[in-house]
Amino acid sequence: MHGLANPARFLRIARWLMPLCMGIGFAVAFGALGWGLFFGPAERLQGETVRIVYLHVPAAWLGMAGWMGIAAASFTELVWRHPLAGIAARACAVPGAVFTAVCLITGSLWGRPAWGTWWVWDGRLTSMLVLLFLYFGWMALSQASEAADGSQNRAPAIFGLVGAVNIPIIHYSVIWWNSQHQAPSISLGKSAMAGDFLWPLLLAMLGFTLLFAGCVLARMRAILANQQAEARLRRKALSEAW
């Protein structure tokens, strides 16, 4: 962990890890989606609309994982001042927000035929919408607190940690409150889903997680390269001024 905080070492690893994550992620995610869409069975009560699960559940998992990534990076930044921690948090924000939005939209598209409504203000849906707004707020704060040299103050890191309180609320919302949304079907070590649905779903989750990691690594490389270009141009301008 501490070794990876060195930007040069990180770049050496990210150069081969990023395309690997993207390539395998695309193959596994789209293979699983094809499996679920074309070869998986329809569900007894929900019929064909159950196929939305192969997109909706990975998107929900990655929407929450993105914020957990921001919170972990924020903690690392505040405690150990790792130079890459703030960059990792910034790189997690856009993919996390995109998957949260995909989760909300696919959930709404699933809700209309399954529940007869596009949206209900229950605990699960509302806390997920709050997560999307938290992402927007975090991105705005992160951009506003960025100094000219690309460094940041600690406000986004504190916001990242405070916002993490929403993650257990999302997870337990269907247990704590009456909800239109179903209770968790998968937990560690056990599943209420039949294997016909479970295996393509687990594969889709693995594939989208690798894709998410590939996007985060690519965005970290972009932020680092921009900072290095800025630093070089600033040094050059200073040396020319003298």
Added chain:
Amino acid sequence: MREAMDPWIFVAAAYVVGIGATVTMAAWSLLSMRRAEKRRDDARKR
């Protein structure tokens, strides 16, 4: 009474949104990385 709806319209819309957003985000991440690394390399050459 349940409304008669074609479920495939909802499934197709969900897949278009999900796949479209994922591919766009991956392409955007890769392009911004390429652009930033080119900018850094150009700055080094100057």
